[in-house]
Amino acid sequence: MSSMYKKQTKKWYEVDQPVSGLETDLFHQIYVQREAIPLVFVPGIMGSRLRSTGTDGKGDHYGADGLPNLRWDGPSNLDFLLKHFSGSDGRQRKSMLVGPKFKDDYLEVDNQKPIGDGFHGVLAEYCEKFLNPLKNSFWGPLQKIFEFPVYAVGYNWTDDAKNSGQKLAYRITDIICEADAVTGFCERVILITHSMGGLVARWASEFGGAKSQILGIIHGVQPVTGAPAAYWRMKGGFEAPGAWLKGLTNVITSNILGPSGPTVTPVLGNIPGGLELLPNKLHRTNDGSPRWLTITENGVLLKSVPQANNPYDEIYSIKAVVRPKRGEQPSTNHYWGLVDPDLLDPRFSITWHEPLTTNNALAAEAPSGGDPWAHYLRMLGIAESFHDDLGKLAHPHTFCFHGLCHETADVIELKIESIFLPVDVYQQRGFCGLFTNVAGKPMKATLQPPAGAGDGTVPMGSGNALDAPLGSGNPEPGDDSFDVEHQPAYEDAEVLDYTRRAIISLAKLRYEGKRGKVK
Amino acid sequence: MSDLGLKLNYAQADALTFGNGPVVQPAPACPHPLLHWISISLLILPDNKPPSWWPRETGSSEEQYTAKITNGNKAGKIDLGGSVRFDQIPAGTCQFQVSKEFYSKIEKFFKSELPE
Numbered sequence: 080m081s082s083m084y085k086k087q088t089k090k091w092y093e094v095d096q097p098v099s100g101l102e103t104d105l106f107h108q109i110y111v112q113r114e115a116i117p118l119v120f121v122p123g124i125m126g127s128r129l130r131s132t133g134t135d136g137k138g139d140h141y142g143a144d145g146l147p148n149l150r151w152d153g154p155s156n157l158d159f160l161l162k163h164f165s166g167s168d169g170r171q172r173k174s175m176l177v178g179p180k181f182k183d184d185y186l187e188v189d190n191q192k193p194i195g196d197g198f199h200g201v202l203a204e205y206c207e208k209f210l211n212p213l214k215n216s217f218w219g220p221l222q223k224i225f226e227f228p229v230y231a232v233g234y235n236w237t238d239d240a241k242n243s244g245q246k247l248a249y250r251i252t253d254i255i256c257e258a259d260a261v262t263g264f265c266e267r268v269i270l271i272t273h274s275m276g277g278l279v280a281r282w283a284s285e286f287g288g289a290k291s292q293i294l295g296i297i298h299g300v301q302p303v304t305g306a307p308a309a310y311w312r313m314k315g316g317f318e319a320p321g322a323w324l325k326g327l328t329n330v331i332t333s334n335i336l337g338p339s340g341p342t343v344t345p346v347l348g349n350i351p352g353g354l355e356l357l358p359n360k361l362h363r364t365n366d367g368s369p370r371w372l373t374i375t376e377n378g379v380l381l382k383s384v385p386q387a388n389n390p391y392d393e394i395y396s397i398k399a400v401v402r403p404k405r406g407e408q409p410s411t412n413h414y415w416g417l418v419d420p421d422l423l424d425p426r427f428s429i430t431w432h433e434p435l436t437t438n439n440a441l442a443a444e445a446p447s448g449g450d451p452w453a454h455y456l457r458m459l460g461i462a463e464s465f466h467d468d469l470g471k472l473a474h475p476h477t478f479c480f481h482g483l484c485h486e487t488a489d490v491i492e493l494k495i496e497s498i499f500l501p502v503d504v505y506q507q508r509g510f511c512g513l514f515t516n517v518a519g520k521p522m523k524a525t526l527q528p529p530a531g532a533g534d535g536t537v538p539m540g541s542g543n544a545l546d547a548p549l550g551s552g553n554p555e556p557g558d559d560s561f562d563v564e565h566q567p568a569y570e571d572a573e574v575l576d577y578t579r580r581a582i583i584s585l586a587k588l589r590y591e592g593k594r595g596k597v598k
Numbered sequence: 599m600s601d602l603g604l605k606l607n608y609a610q611a612d613a614l615t616f617g618n619g620p621v622v623q624p625a626p627a628c629p630h631p632l633l634h635w636i637s638i639s640l641l642i643l644p645d646n647k648p649p650s651w652w653p654r655e656t657g658s659s660e661e662q663y664t665a666k667i668t669n670g671n672k673a674g675k676i677d678l679g680g681s682v683r684f685d686q687i688p689a690g691t692c693q694f695q696v697s698k699e700f701y702s703k704i705e706k707f708f709k710s711e712l713p714e
Contacts, residue, residue: 104635
């Protein structure tokens with residue numbers, strides 16, 4: 080049987096080639112095969128919804144351990160956060176997110192089966208305020224040749240970003256296969272990252288084998304060389320800047336994330352993912368100094384570290400002993416070390432006594448079977464290895480934006496003062512290290528509020544550490560900065576527009592690769 | 599062969615008989631050399647079983663073309679349905695070419711979105 084229809088397909092870049100041999104008395108259909116360029120969003124730390132591995136991820140379903148199957152969610156699930164995190168002590172938080180001892184398979188992303196677009200695995204806020212608007216972006220005549228399906232790839236942010244990066248690389252391959260099955264033509268994705276997602280994406284690109292499958296990466300508010308805020312929060316809890324309603328909102332957020340050292344350290348100090356946000360050996364303050372931790376007295380700088388560009392040796396692996404030894408004069412306790420060993424495993428805490436909860440599973444947890452400090456050093460070693468390997472490696476087609484105008488931990492200051500009244504070492508959103516001076520006088524060193532330029536979490540000097548030098552010919556829209564706060568950075572209209580233009584710029588790169596330079 | 603004296607090919611005959619084929623204009627076969635036609639469409643290749651969250655399909659746009667039809671050279675715009683048709687032409691083979699304007703619209707878009 081003959082057909083009145085004759086079909087042929089042309090790839091988008093060969094549409095203007097002549098088509099010969101078209102016979103009369105037939106309907107000739109020339110199909111333009113568009114290329115799918117999936118836009119793959121990689122969220123920041125705490126931006127992926129996590130569940131206990133192998134469970135249904137329901138917040139109101141409980142496992143044999145007495146804990147909910149869902150272990151982490153965003154503000155859209157406020158009831159869950161208030162119930163399981165706000166007001167919870169370090170032990171409860173550690174049980175939810177770390178377990179007795181960190182294992183990379185303790186938690187997994189709460190993805191649907193099949194994963195689909197991956198939106199279920201990331202916080203709903205990303206979907207509502209960034210990913211859905213991105214899906215509805217105007218691509219103009221680019222739609223004749225490209226399709227931009229939007230995906231999200233969550234990851235277990237407690238785990239080493241090396242593992243998360245490798246998994247992202249595998250997922251990129253799957254996404255390309257899926258998009259190729261739909262359009263018949265998909266070779267590369269564009270990654271869009273938020274905060275820690277930038278580290279994960281760079282690992283996927285540089286070490287995970289995904290580089291050739293990535294057209295380019297758009298990084299937002301990435302702690303390229305780390306963030307002193309991670310130090311601040313392990314010492315003093317999550318900050319709650321602002322006044323009135325904003326301040327109140329931030330207090331609620333702080334209470335959920337951990338309002339004090341003893342609520343934050345048991346989590347961040349026991350997971351490689353958390354430690355990988357600390358300033359690394361390449362970190363510089365906004366003023367370009369490698370010494371981001373300072374101790375001052377009466378305006379005089381007494382100590383600034385790291386002196387040899389190695390915060391691991393000089394800060395992180397120094398045990399923080401936050402009170403002086405009785406009778407020692409002057410005391411030699413390094414209250415400024417990152418981690419107080421007593422906080423790492425709250426079940427065995429000697430300085431932070433919390434009433435036992437009625438949760439039998441928590442009380443019955445098996446001992447971790449090792450020295451918490453030794454375990455911490457192992458986690459720290461994972462973080463150091465990650466930082467050393469990744470350095471400032473980046474995909475050749477990289478766009479970055481960072482945030483400004485929000486007080487950010489840049490140079491951390493511990494300010495020494497005399498003690499006139501008893502003070503709490505671990506306060507809500509604060510920390511005081513205690514010691515004895517040469518005269519035998521009790522002194523305190525108070526962690527000062529963040530005061531540097533940045534997005535409230537990542538200081539400018541880290542957020543712009545991958546920016547192309549001025550005049551280097553970086554294509555439009557180049558690297559940029561916006562008045563945005565860290566967590567909601569992608570909710571900003573200017574950022575959405577910047578991201579869209581960066582996507583168009585990468586699409587142009589692809590276009591020019593096939594059609595030649597746009598004149 | 600129909601009673602109306604029109605000669606249909608099998609596909610057309612199927613369509614008329616069973617109503618399940620493409621709706622086409624019967625192509626009358628006639629000894630007259632000019633009673634031939636050609637239809638050419640430029641279409642976006644439909645996605646193959648796209649997931650529900652996949653971008654929506656876009657329609658065709660009016661693209662410019664040049665064509666070497668059996669009765670001479672032509673130029674114009676395809677219609678919003680993506681097609682152009684030439685009737686009353688001699689039998690033979692034709693050539694069709696989408697104008698470079700297809701790409702210049704895209705390049706203009708790049709320039710407007712990414713000014714140097």
